[in-house]
Amino acid sequence: MEESGRILFAKRLRDARERLRGLTQTQLAEKTGLPATTISHFENPEGTRKPSFDNLRRLANALEVTTDYLLGLSDDFVSVATDSALYRDVQNLTDQDRDFAQMMIRKMLEKNQPKE
Structure with missing residues (x-):
């Protein structure tokens, strides 16, 4: 890490x-x-300690951010749980079925929004 x-x-x-x-x-x-x-030590910008890959993963998991975000490779801090069954299942859908699933998820989110 430079x-x-x-x-x-x-x-x-x-x-x-x-x-x-x-x-x-x-x-x-x-x-x-x-x-x-x-x-x-990791938070000290003038320090010399660098996390191992395992420690980097621990930090990202505990903070619920991506390792790419912590390393500055992405500005998106949201972690997609690629090991979740839902994520794996969605990856196996056709594009048309994935669009349908996304629409259904939006509908569920709308349904659960508090009424004004």
């Missing part, structure tokens, strides 16, 4: 922890099984 990538990772990790999930370093440490000091 210097600008490390700085962006530190910023995004902290931002995801604080702003997106409202967690302290200690809470994130508990969710990931990593020491709080490790989280602190």
Whole structure:
């Protein structure tokens, strides 16, 4: 990870922890099984600690963001659970069936919206 990538990772990790999930370093440490000091080192833009792939996945999973977001490869932080049965099933549909499923999901979301 080059210097600008490390700085962006530190910023995004902290931002995801604080702003997106409202967690302290200690809470994130508990969710990931990593020491709080490790989280602190990762969030230090001037530090030299880089996460291993396994630790990067732990952080992303605990924060419910993508690893690409944390690494600065994507601005979309929403994690698509590619290991979920629903995601796998949708990938096996035809384009026409996928469009129909998307329409049904929109209808369900509309139905569950509070009435004004």
